[in-house]
Amino acid sequence: AQTVTQSQPEMSVQEAETVTLSCTYDTSESDYYLFWYKQPPSRQMILVIRQEAYKQQNATENRFSVNFQKAAKSFSLKISDSQLGDAAMYFCAYRPDSGYSTLTFGKGTMLLVSP
Amino acid sequence: ETGVTQSPTHLIKTRGQQVTLRCSSQSGHNTVSWYQQALGQGPQFIFQYYREEENGRGNFPPRFSGLQFPNYSSELNVNALELDDSALYLCASSLRQLPYEQYFGPGTRLTVT
Numbered sequence: 001a002q003t004v005t006q007s008q009p010e011m012s013v014q015e016a017e018t019v020t021l022s023c024t025y026d027t028s029e030s031d032y033y034l035f036w037y038k039q040p041p042s043r044q045m046i047l048v049i050r051q052e053a054y055k056q057q058n059a060t061e062n063r064f065s066v067n068f069q070k071a072a073k074s075f076s077l078k079i080s081d082s083q084l085g086d087a088a089m090y091f092c093a094y095r096p097d098s099g100y101s102t103l104t105f106g107k108g109t110m111l112l113v114s115p
Numbered sequence: 116e117t118g119v120t121q122s123p124t125h126l127i128k129t130r131g132q133q134v135t136l137r138c139s140s141q142s143g144h145n146t147v148s149w150y151q152q153a154l155g156q157g158p159q160f161i162f163q164y165y166r167e168e169e170n171g172r173g174n175f176p177p178r179f180s181g182l183q184f185p186n187y188s189s190e191l192n193v194n195a196l197e198l199d200d201s202a203l204y205l206c207a208s209s210l211r212q213l214p215y216e217q218y219f220g221p222g223t224r225l226t227v228t
Contacts, residue, residue: 103158
């Protein structure tokens with residue numbers, strides 16, 4: 001069974017600074033997708049960034065980028081130029097590229113952003 | 116484009132009762148997945164429906180059941196509620212094609228007393 005581990009229950013960052021959230025996963029699959037989702041107090045899960053395992057290039061979406069290390073099964077999220085609106089719970093998630101498209105989530109990291 | 120909607124927003128039930136939660140898929144999406152998110156935890160997969168049939172199930176007992184309708188909307192039913200069923204229930208819709216992107220609704224907060 002696949003597992004996703006987020007070892008940082010909470011992280012803090014100041015506005016305009018950079019923060020990195022960690023995620024490791026365990027799988028025997030060779031093809032899969034990894035995601036970072038953001039869940040603000042409104043509860044709606046919002047997709048931040050997606051990485052396909054077959055791609056060596058790390059995904060980037062504006063201020064958000066990932067460091068994908070397939071051999072180490074590591075998938076960290078870097079948020080640059082942090083903004084107050086980035087404060088939320090962040091979940092790392094895994095999905096195999098086979099079968100039905102269900103997601104396995106980590107327990108989440110609460111990101112606090114201070115002015 | 117209409118996003119995923121869920122109803123009700125909040126619900127309080129008594130142990131032993133039954134509950135039905137509803138989800139409307141994003142326009143054009145034919146696959147619906149349900150997740151349970153306990154307080155302080157990540158979402159856990161309950162089951163998925165595609166073309167009105169259950170297409171996969173997580174580690175949840177049979178008292179968790181669902182339906183998908185021809186318009187792709189969906190229901191989650193939970194019988195014989197237990198205190199541990201208190202959680203946020205999330206619905207996500209997607210197309211059955213790469214990259215199988217899941218779009219989440221705002222969830223229903225269920226409290227069992």
